[in-house]
Amino acid sequence: MSSxxxxxxLHLFHKIDRDVFTRLVVYLSRNPAESLLVLxxxxxxxxxxxxxxxxxxxxPNDLVNKLAKEGATCLKWLESKVPPVPNEAxxxxxxxxxxxxxxSFNFFYQQRFTMISGIKTLLNKVCVIIFADILHRIxxxxxxxxxxxxxxxPGFPHPTFGAITVVPRSLDSIIPSRGLWGWxxxxxxxxxxxxxFLTFSRGFPVTEAEVKELFNSYYGIDCVEHVxxxxxxxxxxxxxxxxxxxxxxSTIDQILCNGSIxxxxxxxxxxxxxxxxxxxxxxxx
Numbered sequence: 001m002s003s004x005x006x007x008x009x010l011h012l013f014h015k016i017d018r019d020v021f022t023r024l025v026v027y028l029s030r031n032p033a034e035s036l037l038v039l040x041x042x043x044x045x046x047x048x049x050x051x052x053x054x055x056x057x058x059x060p061n062d063l064v065n066k067l068a069k070e071g072a073t074c075l076k077w078l079e080s081k082v083p084p085v086p087n088e089a090x091x092x093x094x095x096x097x098x099x100x101x102x103x104s105f106n107f108f109y110q111q112r113f114t115m116i117s118g119i120k121t122l123l124n125k126v127c128v129i130i131f132a133d134i135l136h137r138i139x140x141x142x143x144x145x146x147x148x149x150x151x152x153x154p155g156f157p158h159p160t161f162g163a164i165t166v167v168p169r170s171l172d173s174i175i176p177s178r179g180l181w182g183w184x185x186x187x188x189x190x191x192x193x194x195x196x197f198l199t200f201s202r203g204f205p206v207t208e209a210e211v212k213e214l215f216n217s218y219y220g221i222d223c224v225e226h227v228x229x230x231x232x233x234x235x236x237x238x239x240x241x242x243x244x245x246x247x248x249x250s251t252i253d254q255i256l257c258n259g260s261i262x263x264x265x266x267x268x269x270x271x272x273x274x275x276x277x278x279x280x281x282x283x284x285x
Contacts, residue, residue, distance in 0.1 A: 003176075003177050004174040004175055004176045004177050005174070005175055005177055006171065006172055006173065006174055006175070007129075007169055007170070007171050007172070007173045007174075007175055008171040008172065010129065010130060010175055011130065011171070014126075014130045016053055016054055016057050017039065017043070017053055017130060018130060018131065018134065019057055020039065020042075020053055020056050020057060020064065021035060021036075021039050021131050021134060022134055023061060023064055024038070024039075024064070024068055025134065025135075025138050026134075026138060027061055028061055028064070028065050028068070030065070030068055031155070032135055032138065032139060032153060032154070032155070033153055033154060033155025033156055033158070034072055034075075034155070035068070036123060036127050036128075036131065036135075036153070036164075037072075037075050037119065037123070037158070037161060038068050038071040038072055038075065039127055039131070040119045040120075040122040040123045040126075040127050041071055041074065041075060041115070041119050042056075042071065043122045043126060043127075044115060044118045044119055044122055045099070047118075049098075049099045049100075049101075052098045052099060055098045056098065063094060066094045067094050067095060067098070070092045070093075070094055070095050071095070073105065074092065074095075074105055074108055077105045077108070077109055078108070078109065078112055078115055078116055078119075078160065079159070079160045081260050083106060083109050083258045083259075084104070084105040084106045084109055085106070086104070086106045087104045087105075087106060088102075088104075089102070090102040090103055090104045091104050091105055092104060092105065106258075109258060110253065110257075110258060111250070111253055112253060112258075113193070113249050113250075113252045113253050113256075113275060114249045114250045114252075114253050116160060116161065116193070117189045117190070117193040117194075117249045118189075118249075119161060120161050120162055120190075120193070121188055121189065123161060123164055124164060124165075125188075127164075128164050128165060128166045128167075129175060131166075132151075132166050132167060132168045132169065133168055133169075135151065135153060135166055135168075136151060136166075136168040139151065139153065139154070147168050147169055147170055148167060148168070148169060149167065149168075150165050150166060150167050151166050151167075151168065153166055189248075189249045191245055192276065192278055193249050194225070194245050194246050194247070194248070194249050194251075194252070195243055195244065195245050195246075195275075195276035196243070196244045196245075196246065196252060196255065196273050196274065196275060196276055197241070197242075197243060197244075197273070197274050197275070197276040197277075198211065198241065198242040198243070198244055198271055198272065198273050199240060199241055199271075199272045200238075200239065200240050200241070200242075200269065200270070200271060200272075201240075201269065201270050202237070202240060204268075204269040204270070205238035205239075205269075206238075206239075206242075206266065206269050206271060207229075208227045208229050208242075210266045210267060210269075211224070211227050211242060211244060211266075211271070212224045212227060213266070214264055214266040214271065215244070215246075215251075215255070218255075218264075219246075219251050219254055219255065220251075222247070223246055223247055223248070223251050224244060224245070224246055224247075225245045225246060225247045226244070226245040227242055227243070227244050227245075228242060228243045228244075228245075229241075229242045230242055230243070243276060244273075252275060255273055256273070256274070256275065260274055260275075261273070261274045262274070
């Protein structure tokens with residue numbers, strides 16, 4: 001039998017996170033969807049810069065608002081395909097103070113796909129649970145929706161961070177602990193988040209083995225989990241495309257290195273790599 005924790009106890013465990021979220025959406029009247037994303041990003045930061053949200057609780061609202069503005073701008077850069085201009089002096093002054101180091105939008109952009117995947121995971125495994133009652137109260141028209149029924153959040157599905165399901169529950173509801181703590185940002189990243197789209201030159205056939213050898217040699221043995229060579233329309237032609245799944249999203253950031261396309265050569269044949277983006281009406285493989 002799987003163990004669980006009551007929603008009331010979970011709220012107590014995340015009291016500081018809930019306090020900061022309440023300040024954003026109630027006292028500072030910030031956009032709920034944007035605030036969900038900012039909190040998810042701050043929770044991701046906690047894995048690298050511990051206790052930063054704890055520090056925010058002690059700050060006045062005007063400083064918390066400035067931190068949220070920096071967070072929202074950082075999210076916009078993560079959505080952009082054009083990297084920000086490097087700034088050694090830092091362009092997130094208030095975030096730099098609570099992190100006790102100079103950080104910039106470019107610093108986080110270098111981890112763009114790792115952060116996007118991590119934020120999506122934290123949104124869906126933590127934020128939609130611990131903030132559901134707050135959203136239920138503050139989003140216009142949602143107070144009439146009964147408990148255990150999903151409520152729509154304006155701004156979602158998000159073009160970069162996807163869809164979420166927010167379901168207000170009673171405080172005595174039991175939340176399966178496997179869904180809360182039996183996962184990691186590294187190991188639970190969806191396949192699409194870990195997938196790259198590869199293209200090859202016509203007349204220069206590249207094999208699956210060559211693809212694996214190429215990327216494993218650059219980014220670590222066994223960094224490639226799977227390669228799916230896409231058959232060409234002609235039986236006499238070789239594959240011109242492939243989907244490559246890596247084991248860790250951070251490998252994609254290493255491969256693209258702030259760009260949108262990376263070019264490689266294996267045995268004299270060119271290979272182009274970019275982040276895979278699912279398009280339901282076009283995705284036939």
